[in-house]
Amino acid sequence: MKKAAGSHRPTRMRSKNRSGFSSDQTSDTAFRSTSISFFRIFIQCMFCIGTLIVGFRFTREAHFLRASFHHPEDSFSRRTGARMGSLVSIGNRSDLDLRIQEEIANDPEAFRLENSETIIRSRVRVDVGRHAILIRPWPHPDPFEVIQAHHLIARVQMEQWQLYGSKESKPIIAITTTFVRSFQAVHLTGLLHTLSLVPVHVTWIVMEAGGVTNETAYFLSKARVHRLLHLGFGDAMPAGLKERGQLEAHMRVEGLRYVREEKMEGIVVFADESNLHSLDFFTEAQKVDWVGALSIGLLGFAGFEETAQSRIADVHQEEVGAGRRDNLFSRRTFEPQVQGPSCDSEGNLVGWHIFDPLPLEEEVYTGIMLAQNRRLEWPNFVLNARAVWKTEGNQPEWIKSWDEWATPKDGSAPDIKAILRDDKQVKVLGDCGRKVLLWWLRAEARADSRHPANWVLDENLEIIVPAKSTPWPDRPVRVPPPPPPPAAATVGTGSKRGAGSRVSGGKGRRSKRRQSRPNIS
Amino acid sequence: MVVGFLLLLLMPSSRSATSISVVDRNVVVGEMGDMLQLRKRRRRRRGHVSLLTCVVGFLFLCQVSRLAAAAVLHRHQRISGSAGDVLEDNPVGRLKVFVYELPSKYNKDWLEKDPRCLTHMFAAEEFVHDFLLTSPVRTHNPKEADWFYTPVYTTCDLMPNGLPLPFKSPRIMRSAISYISTHWPYWNRTEGADHFFVVPHDFGACFHYQEEKAIERGVLPLLKHATLVQTFGQNHHVCLKEGSIVVPPYAPPEKMQSRFIPPNTPRSIFVYFRGLFYDVGNDPEGGYYARGARAAVWENFKDNPLFDISTQHPSTYYEDMQRAIFCLCPLGWAPWSPRLVEGVIFGCIPVIIADDIVLPFADAIPWEKIGVFVAEKDVPNLDKILSSISPEQVLEKQRLLANPAMKQAMLFSQPALPGDAFHQILNGLARKLPHDPHIYLEPGQMVLNWTEGPVGDLKPW
Numbered sequence: 001m002k003k004a005a006g007s008h009r010p011t012r013m014r015s016k017n018r019s020g021f022s023s024d025q026t027s028d029t030a031f032r033s034t035s036i037s038f039f040r041i042f043i044q045c046m047f048c049i050g051t052l053i054v055g056f057r058f059t060r061e062a063h064f065l066r067a068s069f070h071h072p073e074d075s076f077s078r079r080t081g082a083r084m085g086s087l088v089s090i091g092n093r094s095d096l097d098l099r100i101q102e103e104i105a106n107d108p109e110a111f112r113l114e115n116s117e118t119i120i121r122s123r124v125r126v127d128v129g130r131h132a133i134l135i136r137p138w139p140h141p142d143p144f145e146v147i148q149a150h151h152l153i154a155r156v157q158m159e160q161w162q163l164y165g166s167k168e169s170k171p172i173i174a175i176t177t178t179f180v181r182s183f184q185a186v187h188l189t190g191l192l193h194t195l196s197l198v199p200v201h202v203t204w205i206v207m208e209a210g211g212v213t214n215e216t217a218y219f220l221s222k223a224r225v226h227r228l229l230h231l232g233f234g235d236a237m238p239a240g241l242k243e244r245g246q247l248e249a250h251m252r253v254e255g256l257r258y259v260r261e262e263k264m265e266g267i268v269v270f271a272d273e274s275n276l277h278s279l280d281f282f283t284e285a286q287k288v289d290w291v292g293a294l295s296i297g298l299l300g301f302a303g304f305e306e307t308a309q310s311r312i313a314d315v316h317q318e319e320v321g322a323g324r325r326d327n328l329f330s331r332r333t334f335e336p337q338v339q340g341p342s343c344d345s346e347g348n349l350v351g352w353h354i355f356d357p358l359p360l361e362e363e364v365y366t367g368i369m370l371a372q373n374r375r376l377e378w379p380n381f382v383l384n385a386r387a388v389w390k391t392e393g394n395q396p397e398w399i400k401s402w403d404e405w406a407t408p409k410d411g412s413a414p415d416i417k418a419i420l421r422d423d424k425q426v427k428v429l430g431d432c433g434r435k436v437l438l439w440w441l442r443a444e445a446r447a448d449s450r451h452p453a454n455w456v457l458d459e460n461l462e463i464i465v466p467a468k469s470t471p472w473p474d475r476p477v478r479v480p481p482p483p484p485p486p487a488a489a490t491v492g493t494g495s496k497r498g499a500g501s502r503v504s505g506g507k508g509r510r511s512k513r514r515q516s517r518p519n520i521s
Numbered sequence: 522m523v524v525g526f527l528l529l530l531l532m533p534s535s536r537s538a539t540s541i542s543v544v545d546r547n548v549v550v551g552e553m554g555d556m557l558q559l560r561k562r563r564r565r566r567r568g569h570v571s572l573l574t575c576v577v578g579f580l581f582l583c584q585v586s587r588l589a590a591a592a593v594l595h596r597h598q599r600i601s602g603s604a605g606d607v608l609e610d611n612p613v614g615r616l617k618v619f620v621y622e623l624p625s626k627y628n629k630d631w632l633e634k635d636p637r638c639l640t641h642m643f644a645a646e647e648f649v650h651d652f653l654l655t656s657p658v659r660t661h662n663p664k665e666a667d668w669f670y671t672p673v674y675t676t677c678d679l680m681p682n683g684l685p686l687p688f689k690s691p692r693i694m695r696s697a698i699s700y701i702s703t704h705w706p707y708w709n710r711t712e713g714a715d716h717f718f719v720v721p722h723d724f725g726a727c728f729h730y731q732e733e734k735a736i737e738r739g740v741l742p743l744l745k746h747a748t749l750v751q752t753f754g755q756n757h758h759v760c761l762k763e764g765s766i767v768v769p770p771y772a773p774p775e776k777m778q779s780r781f782i783p784p785n786t787p788r789s790i791f792v793y794f795r796g797l798f799y800d801v802g803n804d805p806e807g808g809y810y811a812r813g814a815r816a817a818v819w820e821n822f823k824d825n826p827l828f829d830i831s832t833q834h835p836s837t838y839y840e841d842m843q844r845a846i847f848c849l850c851p852l853g854w855a856p857w858s859p860r861l862v863e864g865v866i867f868g869c870i871p872v873i874i875a876d877d878i879v880l881p882f883a884d885a886i887p888w889e890k891i892g893v894f895v896a897e898k899d900v901p902n903l904d905k906i907l908s909s910i911s912p913e914q915v916l917e918k919q920r921l922l923a924n925p926a927m928k929q930a931m932l933f934s935q936p937a938l939p940g941d942a943f944h945q946i947l948n949g950l951a952r953k954l955p956h957d958p959h960i961y962l963e964p965g966q967m968v969l970n971w972t973e974g975p976v977g978d979l980k981p982w
Contacts, residue, residue, distance in 0.1 A: 129809070130806075133820060156916070160784070
């Protein structure tokens with residue numbers, strides 16, 4: 001710090017020159033020099049005594065403070081070392097420039113020498129030695145700049161996609177089945193963002209069980225896809241899981257019928273809302289000629305933990321009985337649950353790897369895969385839209401016609417794999433099924449869960465009870481006057497909630513209670 | 522252009538088609554004299570019209586093909602620096618280099634003692650020697666040589682932790698020079714003006730790792746006239762001689778080239794840096810290391826989500842660089858760093874924070890167009906500066922970086938490939954030819970003072 005103070009002494013002297021007191025300057029300085037030296041000795045004595053009292057040397061701190069107040073050209077705060085904790089920030093760079101310019105305008109002569117000297121000093125060489133660490137007064141990110149940087153990143157990534165990305169850009173037709181329930185927000189939000197990010201044109205066909213509803217429309221309005229079709233399917237979604245699976249199969253066939261009627265071009269992808277897609281999935285799907293198959297990973301134990309644990313305990317009992325006492329969770333923990341095509345070493349399709357999850361109770365969501373029901377999921381397959389068109393002549397002979405596979409005579413749920421006459425013709429995607437681009441999150445709330453669909457509570461809860469955990473004595477609580485009753489009920493009244501009747505009953509009761517209350521206040 | 526020619530060829534056939542239809546019409550009209558005149562006029566008009574359509578069609582096709590060619594996305598762009606389009610020049614045939622045969626105590630013995638010299642960032646001196654021994658520019662006849670190379674490894678005296686000790690280097694260099702001046706007449710002929718040396722250490726031929734001491738020592742007096750090939754480059758600095766060739770530090774090419782990721786992996790990191798901000802061992806108070814610039818980067822941007830900066834060195838360092846748009850290359854104890862080479866190889870735009878730095882091969886590579894230069898005093902505004910660069914500029918810089926000639930020029934590849942750093946050094950030497958005739962001294966004329974320099978350097982080695 002002494003060095004810094006010393007280097008700035010010449011500027012201070014020149015500033016005195018500028019004020020014009022040249023004649024008595026010398027006598028002033030002479031007087032000042034003796035007074036300064038006397039002053040400094042006095043100060044040093046004071047510091048010495050202070051140090052003896054306090055117990056440590058604080059002369060450096062004092063010098064720092066003194067020097068910092070004589071540095072008008074500091075525009076940033078300077079931290080001079082790890083020991084100095086205080087940060088002093090003075091002024092703003094733009095103000096400083098303005099001030100310097102004013103001073104130059106006022107008195108150019110005296111300023112020119114000083115300025116040129118500093119300019120020369122800065123141009124000739126960089127100083128060796130200790131420099132200040134410059135920190136701006138608000139060293140935090142500016143949101144406007146962050147957005148600008150993100151625009152830059154997006155532009156760079158777009159350029160990368162154009163240069164190195166997939167050359168094929170067939171449009172994608174995504175068929176999704178949904179229905180209003182507690183977890184719809186969780187699944188549908190993820191899916192709509194994924195589809196919005198797909199770099200090619202996406203036509204999103206959403207089939208909703210129970211008819212078109214506002215809640216779903218609210219979500220879908222946020223999707224940035226090329227074309228959005230929100231279609232309603234008459235029947236409501238049943239509560240049982242097996243029946244749900246069958247209804248979903250019918251709804252998907254309905255979506256495919258729409259593709260068939262409108263003669264849409266592109267690649268049909270069954271984007272279930274509880275699936276997690278990586279964007280590579282859409283790139284990989286472009287490689288399809290007619291029918292493609294890929295692996296889907298299964299996430300979640302699909303149920304309550306204790307059930308799975310109890311199952312594992314059963315397994316453990318068997319293993320103990322057989323004499324193997326090692327890892328209790330060996331059957332469950334690190335086995336990848338992947339379902340899809342499997343190939344031999346040359347890459348030819350030899351079979352399907354169907355994972356058999358631990359069967360749990362019926363009431364919880366176990367997924368469609370039950371032991372006796374070895375079927376592949378619809379999202380395992382990716383179709384060329386032309387495979388379902390009416391012009392049967394264009395399709396290869398190993399693809400069945402629509403009437404053969406889409407409407408089974410016995411009324412059972414259609415299966416996508418039934419579209420194939422010959423399994424071997426399927427194009428296996430994702431490095432022969434080894435790369436998992438798609439994950440099925442088997443997590444659902446219970447069918448009778450009354451969580452609001454949008455995860456937003458617009459009104460108060462039904463019962464408001466004051467908390468009684470305060471240490472103060474009980475006092476009669478003054479309940480505030482109730483808000484005016486809403487004009488119309490905004491809660492959906494579909495049977496899909498499962499407890500719709502109960503809700504409406506509750507509302508009726510509440511309104512009755514409201515009417516009886518106004519006497520209190 | 523080809524399509525235009527084809528159309529020209531097709532035009533006569535269309536002309537005949539029109540003539541047939543006109544003849545039919547003439548027959549329908551039915552008057553002989555008028556028919557003849559009409560036919561003549563029509564033929565002339567037809568000739569004019571068809572010629573015009575030919576020319577117009579040709580021009581149109583030319584324009585279309587040119588526009589189409591321009592619209593095709595260029596992956597990389599040609600690089601031409603201040604010396605012209607010299608990055609891909611071939612030095613073979615433009616110069617001749619004579620390699621002195623020094624006793625092995627100057628070169629091979631050091632390697633045998635410590636083979637780490639071949640992998641650290643100063644390994645350029647060993648690889649240049651290796652390259653010149655088998656290069657077509659080498660000549661065994663010193664009389665026809667333009668340049669003379671002395672293979673002395675001054676940076677191979679390594680400490681146990683791997684860093685080179687420069688304390689014996691001046692004596693080693695003096696000893697080598699006295700050897701060549703006594704055994705061959707070519708040093709005394711020019712006092713070293715047509716000799717070149719590779720001195721890749723921190724501050725070049727000043728032979729010290731501390732900047733103040735290096736400035737105090739200055740360039741070794743005996744090397745006053747020689748050309749120095751060094752990694753250090755800073756304007757107006759004592760340790761950068763006029764006419765030196767600045768080269769990149771050595772980075773192992775196989776190690777980097779084996780870690781490429783697919784180019785369609787989106788670049789999602791905005792700014793990337795891994796390295797020290799405070800050198801607590803040598804500079805505990807801060808402000809000395811990197812002139813406070815690295816510490817300023819940390820203090821200003823440690824909580825900025827766009828800046829992926831840390832001291833933790835991950836195992837995916839090279840892969841992360843390929844996922845970043847900007848890579849910071851701030852100065853450390855010396856202004857140069859291998860991050861520049863790594864950034865260029867992995868397509869990450871280097872952000873150079875070192876005042877007055879001279880970058881490698883600065884006359885062949887236009888670094889201002891490729892990298893972003895930020896003054897040390899502007900470091901607190903780094904996020905503002907970087908986010909305000911327009912996307913077109915960023916894309917252009919990335920295109921220049923994608924040029925394979927650029928990546929090749931930064932590497933000391935084994936075996937040598939055309940356009941690599943060895944060739945750039947030779948090109949630089951070739952650009953300094955022909956030698957000024959004033960460098961040739963009269964016999965007996967001595968310019969260098971052999972007793973100049975600190976006393977410790979004068980001890981024989």
